[in-house]
Amino acid sequence: MKEDLTVRGMRDYYPAVFSRLDHIVQAWRKTALSYGFEEFDGPIIETLELYKIKSGDEITSQLYNFKDKGGRQLALRPELTPTVARMVAKIQNEAPKPIKWFSIPRCMRYEKPQRGRLREFFQFNVDIIGEDEGLSDVETIGVAIDSLVSLGLGSDDFVVKINNRDFVSGYFEQIGISEERTTRLYKIIDNAGKIDPSVTDQQIEEFGLTKDQRRALEQYLAIGNTADLEGMKYTNRGKEALLEIFSYIDSAGFGQFCALDITIVRGLDYYTGTVYEIFDKGERMRAICGGGRYNHLLREFGGAEVPACGFGMGDVVLGEILDKKGLLPVYSKKVDCFLVRITEEQLPYLLEAARRLRRKGHVVEYAYRPLGVKKQMAKASKSGARTAMIFGAEELREGKVILKDLSSGEENTVELDSALA
Amino acid sequence: MKEDLTVRGMRDYYPAVFSRLDHIVQAWRKTALSYGFEEFDGPIIETLELYKIKSGDEITSQLYNFKDKGGRQLALRPELTPTVARMVAKIQNEAPKPIKWFSIPRCMRYEKPQRGRLREFFQFNVDIIGEDEGLSDVETIGVAIDSLVSLGLGSDDFVVKINNRDFVSGYFEQIGISEERTTRLYKIIDNAGKIDPSVTDQQIEEFGLTKDQRRALEQYLAIGNTADLEGMKYTNRGKEALLEIFSYIDSAGFGQFCALDITIVRGLDYYTGTVYEIFDKGERMRAICGGGRYNHLLREFGGAEVPACGFGMGDVVLGEILDKKGLLPVYSKKVDCFLVRITEEQLPYLLEAARRLRRKGHVVEYAYRPLGVKKQMAKASKSGARTAMIFGAEELREGKVILKDLSSGEENTVELDSALA
Numbered sequence: 001m002k003e004d005l006t007v008r009g010m011r012d013y014y015p016a017v018f019s020r021l022d023h024i025v026q027a028w029r030k031t032a033l034s035y036g037f038e039e040f041d042g043p044i045i046e047t048l049e050l051y052k053i054k055s056g057d058e059i060t061s062q063l064y065n066f067k068d069k070g071g072r073q074l075a076l077r078p079e080l081t082p083t084v085a086r087m088v089a090k091i092q093n094e095a096p097k098p099i100k101w102f103s104i105p106r107c108m109r110y111e112k113p114q115r116g117r118l119r120e121f122f123q124f125n126v127d128i129i130g131e132d133e134g135l136s137d138v139e140t141i142g143v144a145i146d147s148l149v150s151l152g153l154g155s156d157d158f159v160v161k162i163n164n165r166d167f168v169s170g171y172f173e174q175i176g177i178s179e180e181r182t183t184r185l186y187k188i189i190d191n192a193g194k195i196d197p198s199v200t201d202q203q204i205e206e207f208g209l210t211k212d213q214r215r216a217l218e219q220y221l222a223i224g225n226t227a228d229l230e231g232m233k234y235t236n237r238g239k240e241a242l243l244e245i246f247s248y249i250d251s252a253g254f255g256q257f258c259a260l261d262i263t264i265v266r267g268l269d270y271y272t273g274t275v276y277e278i279f280d281k282g283e284r285m286r287a288i289c290g291g292g293r294y295n296h297l298l299r300e301f302g303g304a305e306v307p308a309c310g311f312g313m314g315d316v317v318l319g320e321i322l323d324k325k326g327l328l329p330v331y332s333k334k335v336d337c338f339l340v341r342i343t344e345e346q347l348p349y350l351l352e353a354a355r356r357l358r359r360k361g362h363v364v365e366y367a368y369r370p371l372g373v374k375k376q377m378a379k380a381s382k383s384g385a386r387t388a389m390i391f392g393a394e395e396l397r398e399g400k401v402i403l404k405d406l407s408s409g410e411e412n413t414v415e416l417d418s419a420l421a
Numbered sequence: 422m423k424e425d426l427t428v429r430g431m432r433d434y435y436p437a438v439f440s441r442l443d444h445i446v447q448a449w450r451k452t453a454l455s456y457g458f459e460e461f462d463g464p465i466i467e468t469l470e471l472y473k474i475k476s477g478d479e480i481t482s483q484l485y486n487f488k489d490k491g492g493r494q495l496a497l498r499p500e501l502t503p504t505v506a507r508m509v510a511k512i513q514n515e516a517p518k519p520i521k522w523f524s525i526p527r528c529m530r531y532e533k534p535q536r537g538r539l540r541e542f543f544q545f546n547v548d549i550i551g552e553d554e555g556l557s558d559v560e561t562i563g564v565a566i567d568s569l570v571s572l573g574l575g576s577d578d579f580v581v582k583i584n585n586r587d588f589v590s591g592y593f594e595q596i597g598i599s600e601e602r603t604t605r606l607y608k609i610i611d612n613a614g615k616i617d618p619s620v621t622d623q624q625i626e627e628f629g630l631t632k633d634q635r636r637a638l639e640q641y642l643a644i645g646n647t648a649d650l651e652g653m654k655y656t657n658r659g660k661e662a663l664l665e666i667f668s669y670i671d672s673a674g675f676g677q678f679c680a681l682d683i684t685i686v687r688g689l690d691y692y693t694g695t696v697y698e699i700f701d702k703g704e705r706m707r708a709i710c711g712g713g714r715y716n717h718l719l720r721e722f723g724g725a726e727v728p729a730c731g732f733g734m735g736d737v738v739l740g741e742i743l744d745k746k747g748l749l750p751v752y753s754k755k756v757d758c759f760l761v762r763i764t765e766e767q768l769p770y771l772l773e774a775a776r777r778l779r780r781k782g783h784v785v786e787y788a789y790r791p792l793g794v795k796k797q798m799a800k801a802s803k804s805g806a807r808t809a810m811i812f813g814a815e816e817l818r819e820g821k822v823i824l825k826d827l828s829s830g831e832e833n834t835v836e837l838d839s840a841l842a
Contacts, residue, residue, distance in 0.1 A: 014512070036785065359571075
């Protein structure tokens with residue numbers, strides 16, 4: 001045996017593994033379609049430049065990039081959003097709004113492979129382009145929730161943590177923190193939900209704030225729910241938007257899955273309004289999904305300024321959660337009917353029957369080499385088939401075959417033509 | 422608008438384009454499943470070495486290859502067969518035989534983009550591993566035929582040209598042409614079906630043959646069907662295998678789609694028995710599919726020697742043929758029900774109804790911004806929905822909504838709960 005030729009961080013999707021991925025993919029697809037989203041895809045290879053537009057030069061260290069034989073700087077897509085922006089920019093003048101698109105792209109990242117992170121993964125992407133804040137944000141959140149629910153997860157298993165970037169930026173602007181300094185502050189807030197409070201205290205200390213600013217920041221971090229938000233005398237567009245979204249969420253019946261969490265800011269600086277992340281409620285809260293509103297992004301890719309929102313949800317963390325909870329189906333090959341011939345003389349009848357049954361969509365198998373009836377019946381049982389159709393000379397002389405129910409063992413002699421119809 | 426950032430030879434799968442690809446993919450999948458094949462996939466990134474095993478160093482010029490940041494020589498898969506061989510080698514001791522696998526991988530080739538050839542494409546791969554020549558070859562041919570038939574093509578549209586490498590090599594061995602020279606001869610034969618006979622004559626002239634050899638080669642090229650084959654006094658294993666396969670093909674009812682064609686040799690030297698190519702019968706015969714038996718290939722990838730056969734069928738040429746014949750469905754978004762509110766006060770009821778209907782698998786849409794009823798109804802018609810569900814204050818007070826059939830215009834006031842059930 002040669003050395004293992006599999007590339008590190010890549011996956012081999014053997015049938016049992018493939019069926020688990022497919023189970024997730026079909027749940028994503030079905031849910032997005034039920035919301036009236038249209039499926040699309042882009043190429044796996046894009047220009048490296050496309051990713052630099054949004055993420056700058058440092059993105060190069062996190063993706064697979066290379067020069068092709070024509071000297072072009074190319075990259076394997078690490079995410080779909082730049083592709084969406086590029087594709088929408090091309091058609092946004094003609095396309096009726098809103099554009100409601102979803103995709104389940106295969107993506108690659110050059111990262112250290114670890115639990116929940118692989119170098120190749122699939123990501124459910126859902127976007128609404130051409131609609132302002134409000135219901136469209138709730139629609140994308142609804143797709144995320146319903147796809148998890150259709151996979152068997154409930155409000156005990158995950159939570160959608162929602163915030164609004166306008167609310168955060170408006171709040172800090174109001175207490176006099178300059179725009180340049182907010183990036184660092186976002187990082188502190190983002191971490192506040194994940195690390196020991198004393199570390200957060202120290203980070204705030206080092207950040208340097210006036211006494212009033214410090215008090216205001218503490219008040220910010222103390223916001224626990226929408227009631228706290230409503231009670232604040234402070235107000236801005238982001239606060240109203242948050243309250244509006246939560247009222248839609250409650251009406252739609254998604255309230256049990258959602259919570260206000262003011263530590264959610266989504267590091268990337270292109271978000272402009274609603275932002276959200278979905279976490280599992282396991283021992284170690286892991287992000288299953290992240291999304292939000294990105295009203296300026298399309299312009300950066302050469303399109304017109306158009307409001308947009310969406311999310312991405314990967315298969316790896318989700319697959320691990322479903323697996324742990326026993327929510328992935330046990331794989332078994334599905335066979336409807338196994339065809340058995342008493343001797344090789346009946347093979348021509350069997351072959352024609354196989355073709356006709358398969359054309360009707362039935363899953364049909366038979367032995368590819370001459371075997372005794374006992375061995376063929378053993379193969380039939382092993383295949384998981386429900387029925388064996390037995391071709392014998394005597395029965396065929398009268399245009400008949402034997403149908404055997406492989407669970408009950410019951411046998412019936414029936415007309416071949418009616419068995420095939 | 423910035424310059425076009427799309428990479429040459431890559432495709433953007435806008436929803437209408439995606440749906441055409443998906444139409445083909447679903448036909449492939451359904452057919453392979455009906456034959457009892459299991460779906461699998463491999464990674465897009467493999468080691469460059471994997472492709473050199475089969476195809477030598479020259480393959481490097483035809484694929485995308487690069488060094489990753491760890492200095493590994495990697496490649497984007499140009500085909501799936503080496504991945505199949507690698508994956509099977511890992512499990513072939515435990516796995517019950519035959520292994521019947523299919524996959525629809527996305528592949529990349531560094532080729533000059535032209536009609537029927539793109540740098541990114543999808544390829545239907547079907548393989549049976551662990552079975553000798555005979556019925557298993559016919560099974561893979563059957564999958565190829567039935568998938569084309571399920572896409573609407575018939576025996577007027579395509580032909581499966583079948584030959585046997587053992588027959589070819591046995592024939593030329595018998596007339597005394599040394600093994601080293603057969604590669605060149607295969608190329609001449611392969612071309613003979615595609616170019617002017619006078620050019621073939623000249624190539625044979627240049628190849629250098631004795632008078633007897635020349636006569637034998639002419640006799641070979643004159644074989645037009647299985648009757649010619651049966652009439653030959655010359656015989657070897659390949660000839661018997663060919664006659665056996667055609668008898669199975671006739672029994673199964675695939676005879677109208679198949680023809681013996683002794684110019685089919687499949688250039689790559691790993692084929693060992695049955696070989697076949699499917700051509701469209703259009704003005705310019707183009708290969709839709711190619712396959713055959715490769716009994717020694719797995720050993721080269723570190724596995725045990727195990728008989729195997731299979732084929733690959735790309736989406737690009739096939740898509741062009743289906744398109745030309747009007748066999749690709751016209752794309753339209755499918756919406757079951759469009760929800761309309763008389764005023765924004767009914768929005769909460771609408772949102773809950775949307776969630777409940779969607780959970781049941783119905784495709785539901787509504788307007789994301791406050792619009793008058795007329796505008797909402799216009800959106801409903803435009804969406805292609807069959808029904809509008811209208812939420813008015815008066816009806817809701819009695820727990821009712823109006824259902825409007827958007828084709829007939831008929832309206833009915835019904836219980837909301839029963840409309841959602």
